[in-house]
Amino acid sequence: MSEMIKLYDDSKCTACRGCQLACKQWNELKAGQTEQRGTYQNPPTLQPNTYMIIHFQDYASPEGEIKWLFRKEACMHCTDAACVTVCPSGALHYNRELGTVGLDREKCIGCKECVAACPFEVPKYDSKTDKVYKCDMCESRITNKLEPACVKACPTGALKWGEKDAMLQLAAKRVEKLGGNAAIYGDQFVGGTHFMYVLKEGKDVYADIHKNPRVPLSVILWKKWLKPLSLLAAGGVVGGSLLHYILHGPKRPDPEPGDEVKKEGRK
Amino acid sequence: MKPKPGMIKATSGYERFVHWMLAISCLLLCYTGLGMMFESLNFLGVIMGGLKGLKVVHNFTAIIFTVALILAIQMWWREAGIFVFPEDWEWIKAAGGYLWKVDHVAEVGKYNPGQKMFFLTVALFGALMVVTGFFMWLQPAFLPIEALRWMYPLHVLGFVVIFAFFFIHLYLGTIGSPGSLPAMTNGWVTRAWLKKQHPKWLKEMEHEGTLVVYKGGDKKKV
Numbered sequence: 001m002s003e004m005i006k007l008y009d010d011s012k013c014t015a016c017r018g019c020q021l022a023c024k025q026w027n028e029l030k031a032g033q034t035e036q037r038g039t040y041q042n043p044p045t046l047q048p049n050t051y052m053i054i055h056f057q058d059y060a061s062p063e064g065e066i067k068w069l070f071r072k073e074a075c076m077h078c079t080d081a082a083c084v085t086v087c088p089s090g091a092l093h094y095n096r097e098l099g100t101v102g103l104d105r106e107k108c109i110g111c112k113e114c115v116a117a118c119p120f121e122v123p124k125y126d127s128k129t130d131k132v133y134k135c136d137m138c139e140s141r142i143t144n145k146l147e148p149a150c151v152k153a154c155p156t157g158a159l160k161w162g163e164k165d166a167m168l169q170l171a172a173k174r175v176e177k178l179g180g181n182a183a184i185y186g187d188q189f190v191g192g193t194h195f196m197y198v199l200k201e202g203k204d205v206y207a208d209i210h211k212n213p214r215v216p217l218s219v220i221l222w223k224k225w226l227k228p229l230s231l232l233a234a235g236g237v238v239g240g241s242l243l244h245y246i247l248h249g250p251k252r253p254d255p256e257p258g259d260e261v262k263k264e265g266r267k
Numbered sequence: 268m269k270p271k272p273g274m275i276k277a278t279s280g281y282e283r284f285v286h287w288m289l290a291i292s293c294l295l296l297c298y299t300g301l302g303m304m305f306e307s308l309n310f311l312g313v314i315m316g317g318l319k320g321l322k323v324v325h326n327f328t329a330i331i332f333t334v335a336l337i338l339a340i341q342m343w344w345r346e347a348g349i350f351v352f353p354e355d356w357e358w359i360k361a362a363g364g365y366l367w368k369v370d371h372v373a374e375v376g377k378y379n380p381g382q383k384m385f386f387l388t389v390a391l392f393g394a395l396m397v398v399t400g401f402f403m404w405l406q407p408a409f410l411p412i413e414a415l416r417w418m419y420p421l422h423v424l425g426f427v428v429i430f431a432f433f434f435i436h437l438y439l440g441t442i443g444s445p446g447s448l449p450a451m452t453n454g455w456v457t458r459a460w461l462k463k464q465h466p467k468w469l470k471e472m473e474h475e476g477t478l479v480v481y482k483g484g485d486k487k488k489v
Contacts, residue, residue: 086419088303088304088306088309088318089309089318090306107318109317109318109319109321109322110319110322111303111322112403112406113403113419115406116403116406116412116415116416116418116419117416117419121412125406216416218416218417218419218420219416219419221420222419222420222423226420226423226424226427227304227305227423229427230304230423230426230427230430230431231305233427233428233430233431234430234431234433234434236431237431237432237434237435238434241434241435241438241443244365244366244438244443245438245442245443248365248366248367250442250443250444250445251364251365251443251444251463251464252445252446252463253445253446253457253459253460253462253463253464254459254462254463255459
């Protein structure tokens with residue numbers, strides 16, 4: 001099997017939220033108590049038991065037209081995933097065949113390192129279970145050649161699941177057809193995501209979207225430089241101490257003739 | 268090891284208690300932290316029931332470490348936290364006589380500049396570990412995510428410094444400076460050792476009459 005991606009085309013999305021429900025159903029996630037906040041967007045953000053949401057946004061175009069902007073938010077399944085880099089337990093892992101990022105909850109120790117590292121702020125921690133939750137692209141389905149539950153549920157074709165090359169071609173065609181500011185989102189950063197958007201208005205006008213996501217510099221400094229340095233520095237000191245012992249010798253008290261005599265005398 | 272008559276008291280029981288509380292909690296934090304940071308060292312978690320055990324032990328040992336660090340700073344900052352010039356500078360220029368042949372090493376007080384550097388490193392980087400670790404553990408919502416992200420490399424930076432410095436401390440507390448170890452076990456050191464390592468302190472104690480010499484015989488336990 002080759003690399004697969006999920007493509008979301010907001011110009012085809014009617015925000016029916018069938019995908020949001022299908023996600024809950026397949027992953028057996030309980031619904032939380034919702035609240036009227038004057039928007040259809042509910043819950044307001046991703047949660048430990050909500051792996052994806054549809055964003056609702058009133059958008060006034062430069063021409064003065066008011067329109068809906070919808071956006072499906074979920075794990076982007078980075079090729080260079082900061083969460084996998086920082087995960088100490090191997091709970092977060094790449095699906096070697098498909099390129100998606102899975103989460104083995106049995107292994108998760110709830111350290112929350114991924115929560116801080118993710119450039120999209122996707123993983124959510126649940127203090128009741130002391131574990132982290134996020135979309136795993138329905139790993140149990142896709143490894144059995146089924147499409148993710150959200151894609152399966154989508155009635156308009158806004159969500160598609162397929163081989164990366166084919167999906168990118170499809171996305172490019174769609175962008176061309178939409179014209180204007182339409183653009184692909186996801187192919188230009190973190191090594192390319194395995195969940196991409198076709199955004200009819202271009203990324204700049206979407207609320208709460210990460211405009212220039214990348215593996216945080218703090219993660220690179222931490223894992224690539226400081227982590228190996230910790231052992232190198234300690235090893236250097238141990239080696240240096242041994243050399244000091246051999247070459248220079250320890251700092252011994254000077255022999256005290258008086259003391260010797262006294263000690264001898266008392267014995 | 269039992270002290271011999273004529274030995275001099277270098278540390279109090281309280282000093283040794285705080286030292287070992289800090290040392291043991293620090294080493295346990297290093298052990299559990301290493302077990303989590305390096306995949307190849309994950310096996311260190313076996314005796315704690317796996318990686319999750321490492322996390323739990325790490326987090327709660329941190330509380331003991333924090334208490335010990337506060338006690339240590341409160342106890343030592345006056346004596347070991349402030350450099351005294353010019354003699355400390357003279358000592359540093361000669362590297363305390365540790366690295367090359369020096370005819371006469373500047374006489375410094377109870378703590379030499381090397382020990383002061385170690386104390387300040389532990390105090391400052393220990394505080395860094397406590398602060399960054401607190402935010403890593405609890406991830407309070409008021410902290411912006413950009414700030415939270417930097418807690419992690421700072422925590423590892425603290426580990427790099429403390430872990431490396433620990434081995435210097437270990438070496439100079441044992442084979443690198445014979446006679447030093449008893450200062451942290453039973454608290455009694457020889458006069459010859461004091462004369463070599465802390466001549467000015469010995470003179471101060473003699474001058475002030477605070478020198479406690481082990482008599483033996485009349486005291487079974489000290």
